[in-house]
């Protein structure tokens with residue numbers, strides 16, 4: 650089957666996938682964000698669908714909840730410290746939801762306009778946001794940056810990029826990288842996977858600022874837990890080797906036009922099962938533009 654999915658869809662949830670690259674004339678082999686590395690490691694075919702075919706995906710209530718809650722947590726720190734209260738955050742939810750619908754009208758198609766589904770979903774957004782205040786006191790924080798776009802070029806001319814939810818800098822210059830998750834924390838077996846994203850950001854910040862971040866902090870609003878990790882240079886060098894190895898694998902797959910499906914837990918939420926050979930489907934023809942572009946030719950090499 651070679652049908653394409655419904656046209657309705659939203660832009661990727663990862664903001665680094667929305668803004669395009671900031672290469673600014675520098676010829677790069679390609680670009681990678683933690684999300685795209687994760688896609689390829691989980692399932693090379695999923696990477697192809699998202700990064701090469703660029704197939705739209707339907708809006709998911711969980712992902713959109715994450716977007717709305719992130720937006721409120723970003724805007725909360727625009728307020729004077731004393732006004733960063735749970736009640737104020739609660740009031741900011743409706744405007745954040747309205748703003749998102751304006752930017753991405755497809756999200757409004759998740760639920761009927763006024764039914765019980767949207768009421769329950771908005772309530773879940775309020776609950777998730779409320780949990781934030783159990784974990785941190787925003788009146789005592791002054792973030793150095795929020796939604797910070799970061800990028801660095803490796804020696805191999807691979808652009809590493811992403812958007813960090815929050816960066817805190819202590820008076821002594823120590824950097825803390827903070828990421829909010831609206832899901833629950835993973836069990837110990839999967840903690841490494843969860844930390845990979847923050848190690849990736851720490852690597853990029855280290856390259857940009859010459860300082861290894863002191864602390865990586867994952868704030869899980871789903872079950873009110875915080876995961877903290879202190880990285881060192883060895884960690885970040887290992888992360889860089891891993892990213893470069895993934896990039897090599899992507900280049901090889903691109904040259905061969907061969908991105909194999911890899912079944913796993915993620916298949917449950919995959920929007921592309923109908924096109925997946927592992928589920929009896931067939932991918933669409935390999936995009937002609939991607940066929941013409943060799944990874945060595947620079948943009949548009951496999952995008953992040």
Ligand code: SF4
Nearest residue numbers: 692910911916919925
């Ligand atoms: S259904 Fe599973 S195996 Fe197929 S593309 Fe999606 S994640 Fe990969």
